[in-house]
Amino acid sequence: MVAQPRAVTALIGPSGCGKSTxxxxxxxxxxxxxxxxxxxxVLFDGQDIYAPDVDxxxxxxxxxxxxxxxxxxxxMSVMDNAVAGLRLFGGLGRSEIRERGEEALRGAGLWDEVxxxxxxxGGRLSGGQQQRLCIxxxxxxxxxxxxxxxPCSALDPASTFRIEELIEExxxxxxxxxxxxxxxxxxxxxxxxxxxxxxxxxxxxVTSKIFASPDDKRTEDYVTGRFG
Amino acid sequence: xxxxxxxxxxxxxxxxxxxxxMGERAQRAVDRAVSALARRDAPLAHEVIEEDxxxxxxxxxxxxxxFNLLATQTPVASDLRLVFAILHTSVHLERVGDQAxxxxxxxxATMDLPASPTIVSHLEEMGEVxxxxxxxxxxxxxxxxxxLAVQLETMDEPVDRLNRNMYREVAILASxxxxxxxxxxxxxxxxxLERVGDxxxxxxxQVVFLRTGEFKEFSDASHPGTPEET
Numbered sequence: 001m002v003a004q005p006r007a008v009t010a011l012i013g014p015s016g017c018g019k020s021t022x023x024x025x026x027x028x029x030x031x032x033x034x035x036x037x038x039x040x041x042v043l044f045d046g047q048d049i050y051a052p053d054v055d056x057x058x059x060x061x062x063x064x065x066x067x068x069x070x071x072x073x074x075x076m077s078v079m080d081n082a083v084a085g086l087r088l089f090g091g092l093g094r095s096e097i098r099e100r101g102e103e104a105l106r107g108a109g110l111w112d113e114v115x116x117x118x119x120x121x122g123g124r125l126s127g128g129q130q131q132r133l134c135i136x137x138x139x140x141x142x143x144x145x146x147x148x149x150x151p152c153s154a155l156d157p158a159s160t161f162r163i164e165e166l167i168e169e170x171x172x173x174x175x176x177x178x179x180x181x182x183x184x185x186x187x188x189x190x191x192x193x194x195x196x197x198x199x200x201x202x203x204x205x206v207t208s209k210i211f212a213s214p215d216d217k218r219t220e221d222y223v224t225g226r227f228g
Numbered sequence: 229x230x231x232x233x234x235x236x237x238x239x240x241x242x243x244x245x246x247x248x249x250m251g252e253r254a255q256r257a258v259d260r261a262v263s264a265l266a267r268r269d270a271p272l273a274h275e276v277i278e279e280d281x282x283x284x285x286x287x288x289x290x291x292x293x294x295f296n297l298l299a300t301q302t303p304v305a306s307d308l309r310l311v312f313a314i315l316h317t318s319v320h321l322e323r324v325g326d327q328a329x330x331x332x333x334x335x336x337a338t339m340d341l342p343a344s345p346t347i348v349s350h351l352e353e354m355g356e357v358x359x360x361x362x363x364x365x366x367x368x369x370x371x372x373x374x375x376l377a378v379q380l381e382t383m384d385e386p387v388d389r390l391n392r393n394m395y396r397e398v399a400i401l402a403s404x405x406x407x408x409x410x411x412x413x414x415x416x417x418x419x420x421l422e423r424v425g426d427x428x429x430x431x432x433x434q435v436v437f438l439r440t441g442e443f444k445e446f447s448d449a450s451h452p453g454t455p456e457e458t
Binding site for chain 1: 231232233236237302303304305306307308309440441442
């Protein structure tokens with residue numbers, strides 16, 4: 001499969017089909033799981049990210065990740081949360097870090113809501129805000145790709161739509177790959193959709209095609225709910 | 229296979245069953261309207277007009293139910309195509325009903341005028357063809373048979389030809405004013421039958437869409453391949 005740059009690609013499929021495992025392979029997060037192994041190749045800008053001379057930490061900076069449950073550091077302030085990743089890499093002065101933090105919070109569409117609460121603990125924000133804070137944290141290290149694993153499944157509809165709007169805006173600067181159980185979400189936000197089943201990539205296509213007239217019978221059966 | 233959306237799929241199946249009923253009614257209306265005209269059967273013509281209310285009610289019902297499915301069930305893929313095909317087909321069948329009513333009204337308006345047996349037999353021929361076209365379109369719909377649906381275009385050719393020549397046959401009647409009045413109304417009937425054929429072809433196009441996901445007009449009336457007389 002190929003993820004198109006500056007576009008949203010959604011990964012859909014039943015529970016346990018390997019969607020999360022698959023995207024974790026894309027930024028070498030999967031290898032942190034005990035007993036995990038990886039086969040095949042992941043090329044990023046033509047380079048194999050599993051080549052021996054590649055630094056996995058650098059890969060994870062360039063290919064960021066947002067998880068299902070908003071996981072800001074609960075006692076850390078909003079601003080400190082936003083720049084947490086940035087601090088890890090070091091090399092920046094305090095004012096620079098703060099500027100990048102503001103930029104990331106703006107990028108995540110959160111700045112206006114938190115600009116007067118930057119010193120409050122991140123855990124005090126609403127669920128939707130916490131998730132956007134996590135997106136800001138991922139954006140602060142200036143990645144090129146953003147992986148999102150069920151980013152809205154713990155959020156209410158309004159927060160979900162807010163994140164979906166944000167995904168649309170982020171597309172201008174980033175390549176996004178999003179795992180979702182919500183097929184309508186895939187239909188709404190994704191330019192490309194991939195359907196996975198039992199670890200197999202069954203069909204990849206333009207989203208409107210996957211939801212209007214998919215080529216593979218298994219895709220058809222899945223999206224129409226003829227099996228779950 | 230595990231069915232996870234049984235209620236939704238049951239409703240889709242029920243809508244498709246209603247489309248078939250609607251199709252049978254529309255076909256019957258055309259058959260009876262032509263028969264009322266040919267046999268000068270006024271009571272039958274009145275029945276055709278009265279029974280159109282049922283067809284209109286079915287159309288409204290299908291429209292409402294497909295609207296609800298779109299609002300609440302977000303159908304996708306073949307389900308979405310089926311919802312659209314059902315909705316479009318119901319519109320076409322409702323119009324066929326109206327065309328049958330127009331024919332019945334023409335039959336009533338010409339009961340006392342002299343008729344040309346040649347024209348009547350041509351109209352009956354057109355009626356038979358468009359009736360079988362409706363049957364074919366609905367068969368193709370149930371069987372999702374795109375190849376059968378494509379044949380509708382060929383079936384439509386004699387109907388178009390008879391309709392195109394109708395005005396010449398009417399012109400022959402010009403010397404007798406009453407016969408001419410009858411003939412002018414028969415030209416309207418011919419046009420209605422030709423439209424029934426077109427509606428059957430349009431339903432066939434829906435079948436191809438249902439099957440392939442691509443909408444293609446079988447022929448494009450606004451850009452005909454060969455120049456036609458009008």
